[in-house]
Amino acid sequence: MKPNPYRTERIAFTLLLISTVVIILPVFFIVFIIIQKGFSAISWEFLTSIPKMGMREGGIFPAIVGTLYLVLGTLIFALPLGVFSAIYLTEYAQDNLLTRLIKLAIINLAGVPSVVYGLFGLGIFVIFLKLGASILAGSLTLGVMVLPIIITTSKEALDSVPKSFREVSLSLGVSKWQTIRYSVLPHALPGILTGIILAISRAAGETAPILFTVAAFYLPKLPHSVFDQAMALPYHLYVISTQVPNVEVKIRYGTALVLMMIVLSLNLAAIILRSQFRKRKKW
Amino acid sequence: MIIIETQRLNFFYGNFHALKDITISISEKSITALIGPSGCGKSTFLKALNRMTDLIEGTKISGHILINRENVLDGKTDLVSLRKKVGMVFQRPNPFPLSVRENILFGPKIHQIVKPNEYESLIENSLRAVLLWNDLKDRLDANALKLSLEQQQRLCIARLLPVKPDVLLMDEPCSTLDPISTERIEELMRVLKENYTIIIVTHNMQQAARVSDDTGFMLLGELIEFGKTPNIFTNPRHQKTNDYVTGRFG
Numbered sequence: 001m002k003p004n005p006y007r008t009e010r011i012a013f014t015l016l017l018i019s020t021v022v023i024i025l026p027v028f029f030i031v032f033i034i035i036q037k038g039f040s041a042i043s044w045e046f047l048t049s050i051p052k053m054g055m056r057e058g059g060i061f062p063a064i065v066g067t068l069y070l071v072l073g074t075l076i077f078a079l080p081l082g083v084f085s086a087i088y089l090t091e092y093a094q095d096n097l098l099t100r101l102i103k104l105a106i107i108n109l110a111g112v113p114s115v116v117y118g119l120f121g122l123g124i125f126v127i128f129l130k131l132g133a134s135i136l137a138g139s140l141t142l143g144v145m146v147l148p149i150i151i152t153t154s155k156e157a158l159d160s161v162p163k164s165f166r167e168v169s170l171s172l173g174v175s176k177w178q179t180i181r182y183s184v185l186p187h188a189l190p191g192i193l194t195g196i197i198l199a200i201s202r203a204a205g206e207t208a209p210i211l212f213t214v215a216a217f218y219l220p221k222l223p224h225s226v227f228d229q230a231m232a233l234p235y236h237l238y239v240i241s242t243q244v245p246n247v248e249v250k251i252r253y254g255t256a257l258v259l260m261m262i263v264l265s266l267n268l269a270a271i272i273l274r275s276q277f278r279k280r281k282k283w
Numbered sequence: 284m285i286i287i288e289t290q291r292l293n294f295f296y297g298n299f300h301a302l303k304d305i306t307i308s309i310s311e312k313s314i315t316a317l318i319g320p321s322g323c324g325k326s327t328f329l330k331a332l333n334r335m336t337d338l339i340e341g342t343k344i345s346g347h348i349l350i351n352r353e354n355v356l357d358g359k360t361d362l363v364s365l366r367k368k369v370g371m372v373f374q375r376p377n378p379f380p381l382s383v384r385e386n387i388l389f390g391p392k393i394h395q396i397v398k399p400n401e402y403e404s405l406i407e408n409s410l411r412a413v414l415l416w417n418d419l420k421d422r423l424d425a426n427a428l429k430l431s432l433e434q435q436q437r438l439c440i441a442r443l444l445p446v447k448p449d450v451l452l453m454d455e456p457c458s459t460l461d462p463i464s465t466e467r468i469e470e471l472m473r474v475l476k477e478n479y480t481i482i483i484v485t486h487n488m489q490q491a492a493r494v495s496d497d498t499g500f501m502l503l504g505e506l507i508e509f510g511k512t513p514n515i516f517t518n519p520r521h522q523k524t525n526d527y528v529t530g531r532f533g
Contacts, residue, residue: 165377168373168377168442173366173390
């Protein structure tokens, strides 16, 4: 039988459409259910007061602050390190077996389960470097976890800048670093920001890496320094969902909603910044 | 006055011998054309002159390249000042995806060779030198990629000038342009010759005949013949040159 192009077209279109709908629906339902069940919990008091009555009442302020500290700390460590090493790997390192192995290893690191990073952080930062369970140790652990994401996306962004930009710049007597600084990085920034967006989401949302390195079960005060433990939203959510009996449903979903909104607004800031840079990218 | 001289210049891509014992003298403020079939090494030779060949991994170069009597193959050569002196125009017009203004200011801003209050006159002079000022004086903030290909190529030449080169290397600068634009770029080359030494690689023999003072014919990495352009085209000494310029192969 000869293939009927109209029929195969219809089949292909339907398949592609169904796949897309199937992946959009869960996202939509997750967001919908969280808002539906959690929205009534949101109040000024919920956002700004400490947990009370064994976390069954009161707010989640220390966990919000803890998560923000951790995201900030993670970026402070991972952002410069990740972007710089991506620049080194793309622009300076020679293309040999060792470089290729390193690149492969970095890509694979992105797939390592987060609990492994948690154990690694416990071993290295908490115990060996004697940082104890602290914001510093947690940030470093999360930083190590998001490094592969930042390096991989930055590398792709740098690779996508046309080679001719570098050639022209060098042929004008501009040094290699100046070439990277003025004719490569500006054009790679939107792509690098994509990596940062992914890193923020990951750092804010992961539970396992902070479990052993920073997160406090219950700590009704704000951290004073980076050497203090802190509460964090994902772990708090885990605790009130599984460890503490009789927590109201709306508090659990309210916590999830807050976590989602924080990730969303951090991402939104990065997305707005990215679109500003994209306006300049026209080739 | 001789400005560029190479002595027994050899170049290898891995095991491939791309340039074989090239010895040539190029005089100041003239146009030298390099012709020859694809893969004969003419672009490689051009890129060796400002050491753009350094960007390719796994290459080897030997011999001498003297520019203003300095050997630029010396390990001590300052690539920044060499490339400022020896500018390059590429085959495909490649302005940055920035405004006309920023394209011209790219070099001078980084090298900090002019003060900000001189930017406007610098832009005007550079664009005038490539006969683009009247077309673009009201569109300095337009994205350079919006210009026609010919204007883009002129802009690429204008972008070189503030860096104050002595030599302009042109690697088939007209190969993406239509015949009328090509003619106008050739006209521009004749104007630029007053102040710059130009070396042009071209596939187009008529172009070499029209525009150049001297012509070199290359084949399989060797410089077969080099001399005054009229002699090369009307009275070549080598049979191979004769075969090529009369279109018997190539």
